[in-house]
Amino acid sequence: MYQLLCRASGAVGMVGSTVSTVDSETEGSGHLEVACTAHTTSGVKRLVKSVIRGLKARQDPEAAREGMGGTYFFANELGTKCAIFKPCDEEPLAPANPKGYIGRALGDPGWKSTVRVGEAAMREVAAYLLDHEHFAQVPHTVLVQAQHPMFNYNYKPCGGNGVTQQLRSASASSMVASEVASADGWAQNSQLTSSDNSINSKSRPLKLGSLQDFVYHIADTNEMGASRFRARDVHAIGILDIRLFNTDRHAGNILVREPSASSSKEFSGLSSGRPGFRSTSRLDTAAAAAAVVSGGAYELIPIDHGFCLPEALEAPYFEWLHWPQACLPFDEEELAYISRFDVAADIALLQQELPNLRPECLRVLEVATTFLKRCAAAGLTLADIGALASRPLDALDGDDSCPSELEKACVAARQAIETREL
Numbered sequence: 001m002y003q004l005l006c007r008a009s010g011a012v013g014m015v016g017s018t019v020s021t022v023d024s025e026t027e028g029s030g031h032l033e034v035a036c037t038a039h040t041t042s043g044v045k046r047l048v049k050s051v052i053r054g055l056k057a058r059q060d061p062e063a064a065r066e067g068m069g070g071t072y073f074f075a076n077e078l079g080t081k082c083a084i085f086k087p088c089d090e091e092p093l094a095p096a097n098p099k100g101y102i103g104r105a106l107g108d109p110g111w112k113s114t115v116r117v118g119e120a121a122m123r124e125v126a127a128y129l130l131d132h133e134h135f136a137q138v139p140h141t142v143l144v145q146a147q148h149p150m151f152n153y154n155y156k157p158c159g160g161n162g163v164t165q166q167l168r169s170a171s172a173s174s175m176v177a178s179e180v181a182s183a184d185g186w187a188q189n190s191q192l193t194s195s196d197n198s199i200n201s202k203s204r205p206l207k208l209g210s211l212q213d214f215v216y217h218i219a220d221t222n223e224m225g226a227s228r229f230r231a232r233d234v235h236a237i238g239i240l241d242i243r244l245f246n247t248d249r250h251a252g253n254i255l256v257r258e259p260s261a262s263s264s265k266e267f268s269g270l271s272s273g274r275p276g277f278r279s280t281s282r283l284d285t286a287a288a289a290a291a292v293v294s295g296g297a298y299e300l301i302p303i304d305h306g307f308c309l310p311e312a313l314e315a316p317y318f319e320w321l322h323w324p325q326a327c328l329p330f331d332e333e334e335l336a337y338i339s340r341f342d343v344a345a346d347i348a349l350l351q352q353e354l355p356n357l358r359p360e361c362l363r364v365l366e367v368a369t370t371f372l373k374r375c376a377a378a379g380l381t382l383a384d385i386g387a388l389a390s391r392p393l394d395a396l397d398g399d400d401s402c403p404s405e406l407e408k409a410c411v412a413a414r415q416a417i418e419t420r421e422l
Helices: 042-056 120-130 163-169 231-244 285-293 332-339 343-353 359-377 382-389 405-421
Strands: 020-022 031-035 072-075 081-087 141-147 186-188 207-213 254-257 299-302
Touching: 031 042, 042 072, 042 081, 042 141, 042 207, 081 120, 081 141, 120 141, 120 207, 120 231, 120 343, 120 359, 231 299, 231 332, 231 359, 231 382, 332 359, 343 359, 359 382, 359 405, 382 405
Parallel strands: none
Antiparallel strands: 020 031, 031 141, 072 081, 081 207, 141 207, 254 299
């Protein structure tokens, strides 16, 4: 049913058996194929069609200067940025990293030992899939295979496992998935091909990576005080981060923008405590509410989820942990949303869409989702829950001698099971 997607790019990922791409009768300078199974939502279709139209109009991607990995901005036919592409083989430490951060083979431990080189793209898509009802507003994201002269094909030696040679000699033929039939450019079993004559396109393998909506914003949270953010958005991002056990939610990957007129979110962070509500937060909720009221109501958009769903519990990082909004109680809508999480269904979804996502990551999802649901039902705030999942502030990075309360509970549960089995 599934075929390995790494033949073209050397990266991990599995999809189905048919090609879902976009037909082009005009000359273009790139090649794009959607690697998908079932989650081709209207937003994903719009995203891909915008990129395709831009390629037809000879809008070449632009390499991003920031970041440690290879990142490319795609434009639509009008030249307006519309998407971001992150190839697996250009991630930090990967063989084709264009910024010099190389030295590991695809599948080796990366910057964080619990996230392997070349596997961040799958996590970007997983975050989008698990953002049910678009609650946290994770931008539309999909796995694609792409080819363009702007990409880096200068593969560096990365060890003796043959990955570099595999990347150089791989076939550019597609092995991607799913039938998607709709009008306006989504034609079944068709493709956009390159007619660029300056470089032999057959020598350039297709690169697997994540394609995500480009989000226009006025700042990131590094550049603005937390009191100006909507509590509803902080809670939504926090809920997502706890579920995904995000190890890298820093201020730079939360974007700030003016609320859109079509936004369905309301500034609902001023709800009072519920009967029986119990909070262990150090900040008084009334003071937290006052701090939120004193600011504006900018909208927050979370991006960069390549370090979520690690293979094991480690030290997470939650930028929002000490924001005043995190000390406010969840409102009824948020509690209802959390209560609807079905971890078995989520695991089944990820196994269908991202079959090469490692089982260890799915176990972390199960633990983190169960932890979040029970804590929320017990009346804990987002700050309480984040503190229980975090290691002490004075613990050194990589120091496992100071585990979090969540880690302690998991160790105790495992020991209880092992004792019972004896």
